[in-house]
Amino acid sequence: MTTLKVINIGKQFSRYPVGRYRADGDSNGEKFREDVLRPLLVMRDDVVIEFDDALGYGSSFLEEAFGGLVRSGFKADDLLKRLTLNTADDSLKKEIISYIKEAKQ
Amino acid sequence: MTQLTGGAVKALITWLLVVLGWMVVSDQQAAREFAKNCYERMQRLREELCEIEDLAIQHHTASFDELRAKKVLRLISQISMEIEHWRKVKCLGIEVIGLVVGLRRAVSIENFDCSSYAVQALDSEIVVNIEIAKNKLDRALMDAAYRAVRERPSLVRSVISSVKRIF
Secondary structure, three states: OEEEEEEEHHHHOOOOOOOOOHHHOOOOHHHHHHHHHHHHHHHEEEEEEEOOOOOOOOHHHHHHHHHHHHHOOOOHHHHHHHEEEEOOOHHHHHHHHHHHHHOOO | OHHHHHHHHHHHHHHHHHHHHHHHHHHHHHHHHHHHHHHHHHHHHHHHHHHHHHHHHHHHHOOOOHHHHHHHHHHHHHHHHHHHHHHHOOOOOOHHHHHHHHHHHHHHOOOOOHHHOOOOOOOOHHHHHHHHHHHHHHHHHHHHHHHHHHOOOOHHHHHHHHHHHHO
């Protein structure tokens, strides 16, 4: 595995990441998890995610994208070590960490 | 010679007192300005919070509107960033982070997306949770606004901090 990859959600995925499932539109959490996050986590040791260029996040998006990783087999502790969440908004970081910790495998 | 040295010391002390006085006045003025700004912004944030609550409740109780949904999320993101700024300058406490999470979660974790959307009654659990989350954050903003006005630095604190700045 190679070391580090930076993904900017607002610039590389969607300005409005909303929706939980694929049926909720083009910018949903399931799509972000399966098409972006999971391949990166399989290929890279560490992934840096930039949040601040998107215009707003829905909790259902965040829960599905990050909590969904735990439900689909990733270990919460491992994810918390490998993911770097870059945002000036601490509430976003706290919310994502809570979804990772609370999700059941 | 002694008279000359004594005069110089007196002049120096006078000069130091003048500078100290000016610094204390400036410090008090800056604190007043900060408190005024903080109070005004907290009140403005409370108004924005009411707008978020209205839009969020409309979203859950009327037919699905994607534009409205995006607007709610954008407003929550904006208010969250600004609250973070005021938290960093110590106008708000660390507990507001959890309150912002609570608001975003109450608004958008359930029944927010088109595939699972159902119009809610005004007394539904989702609507009540939004009102509770909004009230908690509103209370924190109101407390911060009144704390800013109440807790201005005392003259002694201004003198001490000015002395520290000189030396």
